Amino acid sequence: xxxxxxxxxxxxxxxxxxGQISGPTAGMAKGYTQANLAILKxxxxxxxxxxxxxxxxxxxxVDVSEVGSYIPTxxxxxxxxxxxxxxxxxxxxxxxxxxxxxxTEYWEEDMVAFLIGCSFTFExxxxxxxxxxxxxxxxxxxxxxxxxxxxxxxGVFEGPTVVSxxxxxxxxxxxxxxxxxRFPGVHGAPIHFGDPSLIGIQDIAKPDFGDAVTIKEGxxxxxxxxxxTPQAVAMQSKPSIMxxxxxxxxxxxxxxxxxxxxx
Amino acid sequence: xxxxxxxxxxxxxxxxxxGQISGPTAGMAKGYTQANLAILKxxxxxxxxxxxxxxxxxxxxVDVSEVGSYIPTxxxxxxxxxxxxxxxxxxxxxxxxxxxxxxTEYWEEDMVAFLIGCSFTFExxxxxxxxxxxxxxxxxxxxxxxxxxxxxxxGVFEGPTVVSxxxxxxxxxxxxxxxxxRFPGVHGAPIHFGDPSLIGIQDIAKPDFGDAVTIKEGxxxxxxxxxxTPQAVAMQSKPSIMxxxxxxxxxxxxxxxxxxxxx
Numbered sequence: 001x002x003x004x005x006x007x008x009x010x011x012x013x014x015x016x017x018x019g020q021i022s023g024p025t026a027g028m029a030k031g032y033t034q035a036n037l038a039i040l041k042x043x044x045x046x047x048x049x050x051x052x053x054x055x056x057x058x059x060x061x062v063d064v065s066e067v068g069s070y071i072p073t074x075x076x077x078x079x080x081x082x083x084x085x086x087x088x089x090x091x092x093x094x095x096x097x098x099x100x101x102x103x104t105e106y107w108e109e110d111m112v113a114f115l116i117g118c119s120f121t122f123e124x125x126x127x128x129x130x131x132x133x134x135x136x137x138x139x140x141x142x143x144x145x146x147x148x149x150x151x152x153x154x155g156v157f158e159g160p161t162v163v164s165x166x167x168x169x170x171x172x173x174x175x176x177x178x179x180x181x182r183f184p185g186v187h188g189a190p191i192h193f194g195d196p197s198l199i200g201i202q203d204i205a206k207p208d209f210g211d212a213v214t215i216k217e218g219x220x221x222x223x224x225x226x227x228x229t230p231q232a233v234a235m236q237s238k239p240s241i242m243x244x245x246x247x248x249x250x251x252x253x254x255x256x257x258x259x260x261x262x263x
Numbered sequence: 264x265x266x267x268x269x270x271x272x273x274x275x276x277x278x279x280x281x282g283q284i285s286g287p288t289a290g291m292a293k294g295y296t297q298a299n300l301a302i303l304k305x306x307x308x309x310x311x312x313x314x315x316x317x318x319x320x321x322x323x324x325v326d327v328s329e330v331g332s333y334i335p336t337x338x339x340x341x342x343x344x345x346x347x348x349x350x351x352x353x354x355x356x357x358x359x360x361x362x363x364x365x366x367t368e369y370w371e372e373d374m375v376a377f378l379i380g381c382s383f384t385f386e387x388x389x390x391x392x393x394x395x396x397x398x399x400x401x402x403x404x405x406x407x408x409x410x411x412x413x414x415x416x417x418g419v420f421e422g423p424t425v426v427s428x429x430x431x432x433x434x435x436x437x438x439x440x441x442x443x444x445r446f447p448g449v450h451g452a453p454i455h456f457g458d459p460s461l462i463g464i465q466d467i468a469k470p471d472f473g474d475a476v477t478i479k480e481g482x483x484x485x486x487x488x489x490x491x492t493p494q495a496v497a498m499q500s501k502p503s504i505m506x507x508x509x510x511x512x513x514x515x516x517x518x519x520x521x522x523x524x525x526x
Contacts, residue, residue: 046309046330053312053324054337061316066418067309074317074415152337155329184447184525262447262525 004028009252010078016252017083022101024141024248025086030124033075033186033257034250035062035115036227037085038234039103039243042067042110047155051233052114054152058161058229060117060185062255068109075253081113082106087246089231094238103243111243116227117186118250119164121257125179131172134213141248142166143207144228148200149191151233159233162208163191163199163223167215173222180224185260192223199223208232209247267291272515273341279515280346285364287404287511288349289383296338296449296520297513298325298378299490300348301497302366302506305330305373310418314496315377317415321424321492323380323448325518331372338516344376345369350509352494357501366506379490380449381513382427384520388442394435397476404511405429406470407491411463412454414496422496425471426454426462426486430478436485443487448523455486462486472510 004012004021009029015021025034040048045067052059063074070081082104090098090106100106119142123133135142142164149161168176173193181189196204204221205212209228215221234242245251267275267284272292278284288297303311308330315322326337333344345367353361353369363369382405386396398405405427412424431439436456444452459467467484468475472491478484497505508514 042309046305046312049309049312049316050327050329053316053327064313064316066313181526188525262451263444 005030009076009254012252013076013079013084016086017080019101022086025250025252026120026142026248027136029252031257033062033253033255033260034118034120035075035253036118036230037081037243037245037251038114038116038230039081039111040114040239041108041241042112044156044239045112047157048114051151051154051157052116054154055229057187057191057225058151059227060187061114062117062185062253063115065113067112070107070113072113072115072251072253075115075255081251085245085251086249089244089246091234091242091244093240094235099246106243115251115253116230117260118227119187119224120250121186121260122180122183124257126176129175129179131168131176134167135211138213140213141210143211143213144209144226144247145196145201146208146232151229156239157233157237159229159236161191162226162229162232164226165204165207165221165223167213167219167221169219173220176222182261182263184262187224187226190222191225194220196221268293272339272517275515276339276342276347279349280343282364285349288513288515289405289511290399292515293387294520296325296516296518296523297381297383298338298516299381299493300344300506300508300514301377301379301493302374303377303502304371304504305375307419307502308375310420311377314414314417314420315379317417318492320450320454320488321414322490323450324377325380325448325516326378328376330375333370333376335376335378335514335516338378338518344514348508348514349512352507352509354497354505354507356503357498362509369506378514378516379493380523381490382450382487383513384449384523385443385446387520389439392438392442394431394439397430398474401476403476404473406474406476407472407489407510408459408464409471409495414492419502420496420500422492422499424454425489425492425495427489428467428470428484428486430476430482430484432482436483439485445524445526447525450487450489453485453487457483459484
């Protein structure tokens with residue numbers, strides 16, 4: 001994955017749209033914001049935008065397209081959201097039906113694309129502070145879990161908060177809380193650490209999305225609200241069609257992570 | 264105004280809805296978030312929500328009602344947005360037509376209420392840091408100006424950024440930048456200080472909204488994005504009807520200011 005770390009977002013998007021990259025994007029284009037995707041038809045767009053507004057820790061918006069536009073103009077003027085993500089998931093009436101690498105043939109004229117900030121953004125400053133990121137060390141996808149923390153409902157949209165988990169020492173957890181607090185636009189501070197059962201996670205070794213990672217002796221799991229939350233919400237709220245990125249396979253934008261830092 | 268400083272938001276809202284308070288709310292219910300209001304019909308709601316999402320410094324949303332609901336459930340469950348603000352302004356096709364103290368008879372079933380964070384929230388911590396707030400000292404409304412900084416367009420909504428201004432020493436401006444950076448949910452850090460002409464303000468003694476305040480020798484004007492921006496936008500974008508608060512006459516919520524601080 002190292003060769004992609006210093007590559008420009010626009011070049012990576014070309015490799016992705018041409019099918020040369022089709023897997024997780026963690027660690028790519030270091031310093032640039034990656035985003036989760038949710039595409040909905042216009043009839044659901046206000047409710048979903050309201051859902052994001054009411055659940056900013058899970059759904060921090062970094063861009064929303066105009067109705068019918070597949071170009072995320074604010075964060076990547078030359079991108080095409082239908083081709084520039086390695087893998088997409090199609091949900092029909094809340095049921096995951098297929099995984100594809102291109103959604104051009106699925107696009108409809110009244111669709112709206114929501115780009116949602118991703119915890120990858122704060123991983124760079126965590127690494128720079130000397131805090132190890134296990135799923136990067138183990139070269140796999142970050143583990144994600146459905147919790148028993150309900151999102152605030154908006155119109156037809158409701159469902160549980162999904163969290164991403166990074167194991168670390170207590171000392172690192174304190175520093176990580178400070179660092180991620182600087183990024184309220186990409187999930188912000190953790191929402192929980194320690195006992196997973198307190199937020200409804202029964203088995204930490206079995207994530208609902210992504211891959212399990214090693215939790216070493218003396219480490220605690222630290223949980224951040226995760227942009228996969230809209231996928232869990234889609235399953236429960238059953239819009240006729242919803243398109244998302246596949247877990248870990250994000251949109252790589254031209255936005256610098258530092259732009260999302262408040263301090 | 265002092266007697267209102269320690270009064271609970273719910274009691275103040277009662278005084279307001281019964282007509283016993285009909286002026287600016289600065290300094291009332293210290294420590295509780297006050298909000299700007301913009302009410303639109305459903306047909307404009309997605310575009311306006313998108314406008315707020317794209318212009319978070321001017322339009323930081325603290326609550327949005329469901330379509331048809333006049334209760335801002337997230338920030339004041341027992342409130343009625345039609346009666347609980349001292350003064351409202353009605354705009355028809357972008358033209359300010361009347362100022363009223365109750366909008367019950369104007370409410371329509373497909374209206375959506377947007378509550379937008381207000382700079383009053385960060386005035387408490389500024390005061391606590393020993394930074395004088397001139398318009399509170401002079402017992403008037405904060406001065407607000409239209410600038411030449413365009414908002415990011417969303418659908419039919421476009422227009423200039425409106426700013427609020429507080430004069431202070433350079434030393435205090437530095438500290439004020441630190442303090443307000445902790446509140447990205449209510450305008451955050453200043454967007455300008457010093458020469459007003461650089462952001463298109465021709466005469467600092469003639470604010471477009473609110474009242475002029477004294478700028479003392481050695482002080483510089485410091486400018487924050489202001490929640491009155493949607494009013495300027497309404498004028499330029501001409502929705503058939505839009506209802507806002509009157510400048511300085513805000514909605515007093517049950518939300519504690521500290522909830523909006525990221526650090």
